[in-house]
Amino acid sequence: MAITVNQIAEKCGVSRTTVLRALNDRGSVGKETRERILAVAKEYNYRPNLLARSLNHGRTMSLGVVTINIENMYFVQSLNIINKEADKRGYFTNIVVCDESLDWEKKLIQGLADRQMEGILISPINKGKEFEEFLLSLHIPIVCIGNQVSDAITTVQVNEMTAAMESVDLIVSKGYERVVFICPPLAVKEKENIYVHEQRLLGFRTSVAKYPELESAVIGNTDYLPDVKCVIKEGREKRTAFLCSGDSYALNVMRWGQQNGMSIPKDYGLMGFDNINILEFISPKLTTVSTNLEGVAVTAVSELLAQIDSEEYSPKAIYLNYKILDRETL
Amino acid sequence: MAITVNQIAEKCGVSRTTVLRALNDRGSVGKETRERILAVAKEYNYRPNLLARSLNHGRTMSLGVVTINIENMYFVQSLNIINKEADKRGYFTNIVVCDESLDWEKKLIQGLADRQMEGILISPINKGKEFEEFLLSLHIPIVCIGNQVSDAITTVQVNEMTAAMESVDLIVSKGYERVVFICPPLAVKEKENIYVHEQRLLGFRTSVAKYPELESAVIGNTDYLPDVKCVIKEGREKRTAFLCSGDSYALNVMRWGQQNGMSIPKDYGLMGFDNINILEFISPKLTTVSTNLEGVAVTAVSELLAQIDSEEYSPKAIYLNYKILDRETL
DNA sequence: TTGTAAGCGTTATCAT
DNA sequence: ATGATAACGCTTACAA
Numbered sequence: 096m097a098i099t100v101n102q103i104a105e106k107c108g109v110s111r112t113t114v115l116r117a118l119n120d121r122g123s124v125g126k127e128t129r130e131r132i133l134a135v136a137k138e139y140n141y142r143p144n145l146l147a148r149s150l151n152h153g154r155t156m157s158l159g160v161v162t163i164n165i166e167n168m169y170f171v172q173s174l175n176i177i178n179k180e181a182d183k184r185g186y187f188t189n190i191v192v193c194d195e196s197l198d199w200e201k202k203l204i205q206g207l208a209d210r211q212m213e214g215i216l217i218s219p220i221n222k223g224k225e226f227e228e229f230l231l232s233l234h235i236p237i238v239c240i241g242n243q244v245s246d247a248i249t250t251v252q253v254n255e256m257t258a259a260m261e262s263v264d265l266i267v268s269k270g271y272e273r274v275v276f277i278c279p280p281l282a283v284k285e286k287e288n289i290y291v292h293e294q295r296l297l298g299f300r301t302s303v304a305k306y307p308e309l310e311s312a313v314i315g316n317t318d319y320l321p322d323v324k325c326v327i328k329e330g331r332e333k334r335t336a337f338l339c340s341g342d343s344y345a346l347n348v349m350r351w352g353q354q355n356g357m358s359i360p361k362d363y364g365l366m367g368f369d370n371i372n373i374l375e376f377i378s379p380k381l382t383t384v385s386t387n388l389e390g391v392a393v394t395a396v397s398e399l400l401a402q403i404d405s406e407e408y409s410p411k412a413i414y415l416n417y418k419i420l421d422r423e424t425l
Numbered sequence: 426m427a428i429t430v431n432q433i434a435e436k437c438g439v440s441r442t443t444v445l446r447a448l449n450d451r452g453s454v455g456k457e458t459r460e461r462i463l464a465v466a467k468e469y470n471y472r473p474n475l476l477a478r479s480l481n482h483g484r485t486m487s488l489g490v491v492t493i494n495i496e497n498m499y500f501v502q503s504l505n506i507i508n509k510e511a512d513k514r515g516y517f518t519n520i521v522v523c524d525e526s527l528d529w530e531k532k533l534i535q536g537l538a539d540r541q542m543e544g545i546l547i548s549p550i551n552k553g554k555e556f557e558e559f560l561l562s563l564h565i566p567i568v569c570i571g572n573q574v575s576d577a578i579t580t581v582q583v584n585e586m587t588a589a590m591e592s593v594d595l596i597v598s599k600g601y602e603r604v605v606f607i608c609p610p611l612a613v614k615e616k617e618n619i620y621v622h623e624q625r626l627l628g629f630r631t632s633v634a635k636y637p638e639l640e641s642a643v644i645g646n647t648d649y650l651p652d653v654k655c656v657i658k659e660g661r662e663k664r665t666a667f668l669c670s671g672d673s674y675a676l677n678v679m680r681w682g683q684q685n686g687m688s689i690p691k692d693y694g695l696m697g698f699d700n701i702n703i704l705e706f707i708s709p710k711l712t713t714v715s716t717n718l719e720g721v722a723v724t725a726v727s728e729l730l731a732q733i734d735s736e737e738y739s740p741k742a743i744y745l746n747y748k749i750l751d752r753e754t755l
Numbered sequence: 756t757t758g759t760a761a762g763c764g765t766t767a768t769c770a771t
Numbered sequence: 772a773t774g775a776t777a778a779c780g781c782t783t784a785c786a787a
Contacts, residue, residue, distance in 0.1 A: 097564060098782055110758045114549075115782075140562045145539045146485070147780035150476045150763045157540075174522045187536050190520040192504045194622040206517050209475045234427060340735045340765060346706045353708060376676045378683060429764055440774045445766075453772055477764035480779045 098139035107131050157187045159207030161217040176392035197221050208233045214399040220286035236402035238395045242290040249410045251395040253417040255291055257383045259298025269425050271336040273310040278340040281315030295340045320351050336364030342371045365424040380422035390415045428469035437461050485575050487517045506722035520703030523688040527551050538563045544729040552618035566732035568725045572620040579740045581725040583716045583747040589628025599755050601666040601694055603640040606668040611645030622670045666694030672701045695754040710752035720745045
């Protein structure tokens, strides 16, 4: 349907080289010829076929981004930032969504590679040696966001471990005697990449060890509300706080509490992770950790482009700052 | 970096035609030759360059989707469905995000067209004759979701107008004597495509006219909370309900009410539109209109593919069913 | 000022 | 069973 350089050339009775020269303002073209060419190009709304151009140049100037379902909405929020940042450097951003299936993720990554994306950004749910080899076999620059796959692939993240440690410190400083870490992803630990959550758990464990009197527990079920109920029932005398490895879990706990006539932070403390943007609609305001989406996104893009541009690139693990948001639920 | 058919051919000392035959299991190849070829292909992890293949075939088997910022999160929710549906029919889905700028939207659409997407799905924020001509000049199948651009371009939507009418009916049936339509997008009506909201407004106006005793008003400011405050103050004697052209506006009103010690539906009624998925975290449960995301997404894809496949296609306006969700705020 | 020719990686047709 | 050739649309070097 679209007109090509060859067709313009034919219509104008010149060679396609001449047409190109007129179109791209390169080299010299007879004034009258140029005008004729430009007129035809305009009339038929000529646009260069980027597939052909890319094939020729060996460059697509496109990045691929694999993103997940809105469950982990915090990643969706980065898309705009990634897009803008890539555009600044002249790259087009192609996003694909992966509905939380391990196979789909691989399939989509392969699809992006087959379409000659020059680099891929991903917050992977796959993990392990096999996946690592799969990624490396693509021979394409890749940057992971949050979830690490291996040392051989650059990962950009905030320091989740120290964030969890500081969170526990905050909880203790507020006088809580018992702290429970809620981390449903632990249930799929064997299969899926939950690196981010594991780092948080590690921080939790490490920090808790510093406080001998502090009672602590970890809930790692998908169906965590019953456990929360138990915890609250069995120890009314101790002031208890829940540290949730994700705001949405905290919101579920909050809703459950409200339905059962409990109030926060009077009856129990609550803290989340991620600072997802729907929090603004929720009250009380959830105390949480802001994971610096913007910084992570910008860094990830710039690191990816660095990798694309340089011959010799060494993979890195990059940690950015987070921010504890001490609001109303502790 | 990636190996090509030509390189395999050279390595194996055969022509690329033979390599192709072995790789694609088409035609006959000597057993020993085939094995040699397959071995090399595997060793170097051969993958066909889809740019080249598409150029040759004249088909990319890819769809483009232009989506907006998470503000209008309900569209983000469709992405998965679109993706799955397209995949079923053998298409790859490329998503680009547009941070609510009119120019970016055009730029991105053009980018998708230049990359030879076979069809484009979009819920446009641009409008008007010039934009229509821009879209038509692309000579690519396009389907709009929600916001209509013109008769010449297929639009898939729910019948927002009758949904708004029914909403008013519901409000009246609950005994409200005054109903206020909150529609901030009206503030950008001149510049942006807010077709969906205009349809809702139209339904509101039409339905209100049926009830002579019903008092009604429309708030069309971006900064609507002050107006809400006024409305509530000036008419305490009349039972008032707010119908919001979008759940997020309703949530803001709800939050404001909670901060001012008012309770729903005792002090005022509240109803939204869209049934965005964060509602599950909010209490009281917002009464709203479910806009059948899944149906719209599936229909849009299938209509787009129909358009791609058929020589003669007539643009349509397709209306799907919605559902009034009568919950706790009226 | 203009044109020819080769190439990007794949595929399809026709020949050997 | 294998190969040569042209084509997709664009670009670049090298003539004329």
